[in-house]
Amino acid sequence: MTQHKNAKLKGIMMQGTSSDAGKSYVATALCRVLSNRGINVAPFKSQNMSNNSYVTLYGEEIGRAQGAQALAARVEPSVYMNPILLKPKNNALSEIVLFGHPLRDATSKALFRDFLRCEGAQAIDKAKEWLTHHYEAVVIEGAGSPVEINLNDREIVNMYVARAFDVPVILVADIDRGGVFAQIVGTLELLEPEDRKRVGGIIINKFRGDIDLFEDGKRWLETYTGIPVLGVLPYLDIPVENEDRLSLEFKTRPEADLVIGVLDLPFISNATDLEVFEVEPDVAIQKVRNRSDLWQCDALIIPGTKSTQEDLMRFMELGFDADLQAYAKEKPVFGICGGYQMMGEILVDPQGMDSDGIGEMKGFGLFKGVTTFVSDKRVTKCSAVTIKSGTPIEGFEIHLGRTEILEPAQPLLRIGDAPDGVDLGNVKGTYVHHIFHNDVYRNEWLNEIRMMKGLLSKEPEISANRYEDAFEDLARAFEKHVDMDAIMEMIR
Structure with missing residues (x-):
């Protein structure tokens, strides 16, 4: 469905208490859930820093995570879903890929000084306009943490985007790494008051064991923060493409030939x-x-x-x-x-x-x-x-x-x-x-x-439906463990 040019683009944003908290995972799940509900939805991430890129039909590069999220949403991946891709060449230098094409190499200092709030901000406005013309709703992903205090006046990927798209935020926290209460409370305490008002829900990710054991923790978080815990996702072994190398781990298989x-x-x-x-x-x-x-x-x-x-x-x-x-x-x-x-x-x-x-x-x-x-x-x-x-x-x-x-x-x-x-x-x-x-x-x-x-030769293992099956498995898990009615109310 193509939107009227004056239509309001509905949306919701996933921000994390840290890198690798599961923002990409949750955004991918929500893209498939909304698509299953008949909503014409697209993913969006303003700025991705990753060498894991996806090549579109037109030979353009975007972040791999947004390519996977688009497929989860059953739409064609586009550069407007990830207008800025930063590809690290070393610890201080990155290639800037703007709307799918190489722009130039830049140091971290030059990125923040010259690019982000100039060409970068203009790219976000252009992408928003395109998405508004083509989609009913957007699932937005942030990067890292929204409370990197030394960067907040220059960032264009977290609360800057939430304000630009005027969308509510769900905070995703990784309980597997420990310290989840401090992660959540600390993040909320460090947000500016107006930005904190945008946080409409919390999702606890990567819980191992009996989820019922977290009921006391859920109640404490809701009482202390005044923000509902929308769900507790178990640690899921579902193969969805990762955004970057931080998540690149392989299964241990002692029995492997x-x-x-x-x-x-x-x-x-x-x-x-x-x-x-x-x-x-x-x-x-x-x-x-x-x-x-x-x-x-x-x-x-x-x-x-x-x-x-x-x-x-x-x-x-x-x-x-x-x-x-x-x-x-x-x-x-x-x-x-x-x-x-x-x-x-x-x-x-x-x-x-x-x-x-x-x-x-x-x-x-x-x-x-x-x-x-x-x-x-x-x-x-x-x-x-x-x-x-x-x-x-x-x-x-x-x-x-x-x-x-x-x-x-x-x-x-x-x-x-x-x-x-x-x-x-x-x-x-x-x-x-x-x-x-x-x-x-x-x-x-x-x-x-x-x-x-x-060893004996084998017949091929079939991987063709691997990601499609994973999207459906992820959507089922999300519907089971997360309050989708509350999320739908937030998106409207």
């Missing part, structure tokens, strides 16, 4: 490349932080990264290259995007596009190839086929570098008429993210590892 290592890169990007392995009951994913971790794994994945050279340098300083070269002679190594770039011989950055000041450096040397970083960033969805088996592949590309193979080597994929990646048996690499979300190919690769271990 295969252990796949993932190089633990500080600036890992698009970690959703890896989460799909959760559908494989005989596979465990283990982070590899040092040389000794490596040899405990049956195969290694080197994932994407926002700072290829800086992350590579960390492991080169550990002497990782010699171990990895020996490892690749015995066991499979698979590189994705930045991980693929690291696997070559040389990385060249003449314009400082990847890491300022590093210039040229050696790679892991698993194949003869040179990656040159260029200013022309490639962001696109793509369809491909594997060279070896002709298996169809759907995925997306997000990268600056171009890799030239300097030896006769079979490409891994063909995208249209163009080759992509490398396939040297144990050593494989590609620029295509989500290659392992293709069930047949993921199974082909895992079967190669199973055969090397003397």
